[in-house]
Amino acid sequence: MVFVSDTTVVPPELACPISPVVDLVFSRWTTPILWVLNEFGRQRFVELERRITTISPKVLTQRLRQLERDGFVVRTYHPEVPPRVEYEITDLGRGLGPLFASIAEWSVNLDKVEQARSDYDARKPSPRAR
C-alpha cells in the first residue's frame, strides 16, 4: 500500500501522522470535558453537566465512558443512596497539558483568521475564476 517513488502515495493515516491523535483528543466534546476536569478537579456528574452547559446527559455519559476507556479519566462509584459518582482526570490526561497550552498560545492568531474572513468576504461575493 505504500509506494515511495515519483508520486508518493500513502494511506490517509500515514499521509498525516498526527491524525490519530487528533481523532482521539479533539473529537467533539472531549476538550471541554478534559479542560473542566483539569481546571476544577474531581467532580460529580451533575457538576460537569452544569459547567458544560450545552451538553446533553446522554452525550456526556458517552464521552465520559470513552475517556475512561482511553485512560484519560477515572470514574469512582460510591454505592450510596442516592448513588454518587466522581470523575477525575488521570496522569495521562494531565499529560495533554502542554498540548492544550500550545493551542492556547496559538489563539492569539484568531483575529488574523477573522481578518482573513472579512477580506475574503469583501472580495466580490464569487470571483471563482480569478
Place this chain on the structure above:
Amino acid sequence: MVFVSDTTVVPPELACPISPVVDLVFSRWTTPILWVLNEFGRQRFVELERRITTISPKVLTQRLRQLERDGFVVRTYHPEVPPRVEYEITDLGRGLGPLFASIAEWSVNLDKVEQARSDYDARKPSPRAR
C-alpha cells in the same frame, strides 16, 4: 451570563478557552490537507486528491474553500486549457507548525491509550456498578 461564586457557571466557549481553535483547526480533513500542503509544498487539486486518498472531490473543494477563507491557504488560478489551479499554505498556516509538532510529540503516548483500552475491555464486559 457569567456567575462566579460558589458554582462557577460559564457559557461553553468560555468553559474551554481552546475550543474556538480546536473547532477551527481540527475540524474534519483540515489537518491532513494542511499537513500535505506543508510537507509537499504548492500543489494542484489532483495532487492533493491523490495524496489524501480517501477524500472525495466535493469535500476537498469545500475544505479548501474554507481554509482559503480562513487565511490558511492561497489559491492561484491559471486560466489555461485545461485550467490549472495551485494551492499553497500561507504563513498563517505555517504558524500551526509548533502546534502540530507538540501533537506529534504527544503521540508517543498512543500505546498507553491502547493499553488502557485493553485493560478496560478486559475488566469484565460491563461492571457498571463497581
Place this chain on the structure above:
DNA sequence: GATAGTAGGTACCTAGAGGAAAGTATGGTT
C-alpha cells in the same frame, strides 16, 4: 465527432451524531 483531461458544481441519498423526553433503581422524606 467521440474522447480525454482539469477543476470543480449540483442533485440526491444515507448513515451517524446528537437532542428531547421519559424511564429506572434505590431508599429517604413528608
Place this chain on the structure above:
DNA sequence: AACCATACTTTCCTCTAGGTACCTACTATC
C-alpha cells in the same frame, strides 16, 4: 403513598456531514 434526588439508559426523532454519480466549459487529439 406520593415525591425527591442521582446517574444514568432508552427510545424516538431530526439534522447535517459526507458519499456517489452526473454535469459543466474549453480545447487538443485521435
